[in-house]
Amino acid sequence: MPSKVKDRAITIKSLLVALILIPLNCYWIIQVEIIWYSGHPTCISLFQNAVFSLLVVSVMSLLLKRLRILRFSEGELIFIYITVVMASSVASHDLMQILVPTIPHLSQYATPENEWMELFGNHIPEWLAITEEKPVIGYYEGESTFYTAERVKAWLSPIIWWSLFIFAMYWIMLSINTLFRKQWTENEKLSYPIIQLPLALVQAERSNIFKNKMLWLGFSVAAALDLLNGIGYLVPSVPVIPVKLHDIGKYFNERPFNAMGWTPISFYPFSIGLSFFMPLDLAFSTWFFYLFRKMQMVLSSAIGSSSLGGFLGSTQIARFPYLSEQSAGAFIVLFGVAIYLSRRHLRQVFSRHPDDKEEPIRYVGAFAGILLGMAFITFFCLRAGMDLWVVLLFFFLYFAISVAITRMRAELGPPTHELTGMNAGQMMVNVFGSRRIGPRNLLMISHYFWFFNRTYRNHAMPHQLEGLKMTQRTGTKPRIIVYAVLIGTVFGLVSAFWADLHISYKVPGAPGSGFSWESMRMLTWRLSFLRDPDLGAINFMFLGGLFTVFLTFMRIRFLWWPFHPVGYALSMNFGVDYIWFTLVIGSALKWGILRFGGLGALRKATPFFLGLILGEYAVGSFWNALSVLIQKKMYVFWIF
Numbered sequence: 001m002p003s004k005v006k007d008r009a010i011t012i013k014s015l016l017v018a019l020i021l022i023p024l025n026c027y028w029i030i031q032v033e034i035i036w037y038s039g040h041p042t043c044i045s046l047f048q049n050a051v052f053s054l055l056v057v058s059v060m061s062l063l064l065k066r067l068r069i070l071r072f073s074e075g076e077l078i079f080i081y082i083t084v085v086m087a088s089s090v091a092s093h094d095l096m097q098i099l100v101p102t103i104p105h106l107s108q109y110a111t112p113e114n115e116w117m118e119l120f121g122n123h124i125p126e127w128l129a130i131t132e133e134k135p136v137i138g139y140y141e142g143e144s145t146f147y148t149a150e151r152v153k154a155w156l157s158p159i160i161w162w163s164l165f166i167f168a169m170y171w172i173m174l175s176i177n178t179l180f181r182k183q184w185t186e187n188e189k190l191s192y193p194i195i196q197l198p199l200a201l202v203q204a205e206r207s208n209i210f211k212n213k214m215l216w217l218g219f220s221v222a223a224a225l226d227l228l229n230g231i232g233y234l235v236p237s238v239p240v241i242p243v244k245l246h247d248i249g250k251y252f253n254e255r256p257f258n259a260m261g262w263t264p265i266s267f268y269p270f271s272i273g274l275s276f277f278m279p280l281d282l283a284f285s286t287w288f289f290y291l292f293r294k295m296q297m298v299l300s301s302a303i304g305s306s307s308l309g310g311f312l313g314s315t316q317i318a319r320f321p322y323l324s325e326q327s328a329g330a331f332i333v334l335f336g337v338a339i340y341l342s343r344r345h346l347r348q349v350f351s352r353h354p355d356d357k358e359e360p361i362r363y364v365g366a367f368a369g370i371l372l373g374m375a376f377i378t379f380f381c382l383r384a385g386m387d388l389w390v391v392l393l394f395f396f397l398y399f400a401i402s403v404a405i406t407r408m409r410a411e412l413g414p415p416t417h418e419l420t421g422m423n424a425g426q427m428m429v430n431v432f433g434s435r436r437i438g439p440r441n442l443l444m445i446s447h448y449f450w451f452f453n454r455t456y457r458n459h460a461m462p463h464q465l466e467g468l469k470m471t472q473r474t475g476t477k478p479r480i481i482v483y484a485v486l487i488g489t490v491f492g493l494v495s496a497f498w499a500d501l502h503i504s505y506k507v508p509g510a511p512g513s514g515f516s517w518e519s520m521r522m523l524t525w526r527l528s529f530l531r532d533p534d535l536g537a538i539n540f541m542f543l544g545g546l547f548t549v550f551l552t553f554m555r556i557r558f559l560w561w562p563f564h565p566v567g568y569a570l571s572m573n574f575g576v577d578y579i580w581f582t583l584v585i586g587s588a589l590k591w592g593i594l595r596f597g598g599l600g601a602l603r604k605a606t607p608f609f610l611g612l613i614l615g616e617y618a619v620g621s622f623w624n625a626l627s628v629l630i631q632k633k634m635y636v637f638w639i640f
Helices: 012-035 048-066 074-090 096-102 105-109 116-123 134-141 149-187 193-202 213-234 269-276 280-303 305-312 314-319 323-341 343-349 363-383 388-411 424-437 439-448 460-474 479-504 513-528 535-557 565-571 576-630
Strands: none
Touching (some): 012 048, 012 074, 012 096, 012 479, 012 576, 048 074, 048 193, 048 576, 074 460, 096 479, 105 134, 105 513, 149 363, 149 388, 149 460, 149 479, 193 269, 193 460, 193 576, 213 269, 213 576, 269 576, 280 565, 280 576, 323 343, 323 388, 323 424, 388 439, 388 565, 424 513, 439 513, 460 479, 535 565, 565 576
């Protein structure tokens, strides 16, 4: 355990740097992700923009120290990094960029033909939405400005209420992390693969990482690749090295193998680097179960859906093999496993004299944070017209999934985790049916709550826990994470709302409105065709959970068992498609180094893979920044 550092983490200079970086990063994220729909820095588990910001500040700290002007301590760097991460999570592709266009969507697009007002018009909470068309004309037409009294007044109530709601959620997440931190960090000793690069940048002065030749070799490989491809994007005559998505599914064009669908392979350097830090068995399980998912699709086509109608119910047979539902059952079981493995620790937490002196918040404060946060969320939802039982069950499922994702990140550290189709609202509709849930509740969970339930790629809770792990590794007091979350969330909300509205009133077409159409189509379908519980979905949620129990049992009982339940839960979802082949490459390289060079060779190779991530993030950030400066789409290294 490193000795406690004497430097204060929250100083005037660290706070000032954080407050400068927060609006810059929010503006950057919204520009590249929603205006140019490129880069997607917050769709990666390790936010590209936050790492680049940390790199700049870390290098600046080393240079200023040499000039004997000032330096940033490790605690200050962690504080700056986590504030930027929290603000980035708020401004991200799967939060603010969906919420903002959701607020005025109904006022703009409701027509007699789509019958939205007849379906749910009486249930719209006017204090959370903009119901008048005039203040948002400029929002949809562009070439206008947000800064008029009428428009600011129209947006003010939704901004305040949604900001309070998001803040309450983030505070509950931090409180839950406080209760589990010791169990996951000290008792289970999870590996936290995601923090390796930011931790190396924070400890750059201590470790001399910037003097490591292997780091610069990896950096050069990734940077040269992205520079070449970026120039090739601007000058088509320049040859490029294709590393992004190549669909091999198109070569399987005969039944039943054509059921595989889109099956891309990719060679993203940053993803190979992140894969290298994943535990070998977990990386193997993730790409193995991705292929297992494709096998299920082929098998489904081979046997034909008609033979399964009696078991699944004829109305939903086309969704076989219910991949999202398998994942949903798996994540709920993973939540149960997390609670079971933490039972001794939780008994100590609930004891009369808990050992919580080293926690960011005392346990009694964490309990109070959860209760007060849920009290506000419950009040918020009841005022919006939801039923109490729906509110309590929805948020129990949401935070259960959040705990499972957070522990998964601490243990597995995948480059991304896009859980499309697997969320609390979908589970409830599957189990209870849209008829039982009713229009008021469906409006909220399908449309207005879509912004934080769509895919979970930008989820704040894992980042909070990873920040706490970084404080443990550096010997910094964990309380700085509390202040980082507070400041990053509050100023992130202000900056993200400002950046989104400032940009959207200038750009025609209401950037991000496609997400609102996505949620509205889902809502209208659920209300137009009121259904009973989906037996097929329930069956496969149960089977997914049961299979996860089996994998967990085998994992605990037999040390040689290679298949991990976390890999199964993650791989039944879409997001693994982007990265599965990089997991093959990264895990194969790690296995080869261990097999033929041992632990010594692995330690020597580690800076090279850090360099792969850093080089791609640095040059990728250059192209991102250039697109913002010249207002033109540039080369992007990630996704498309």
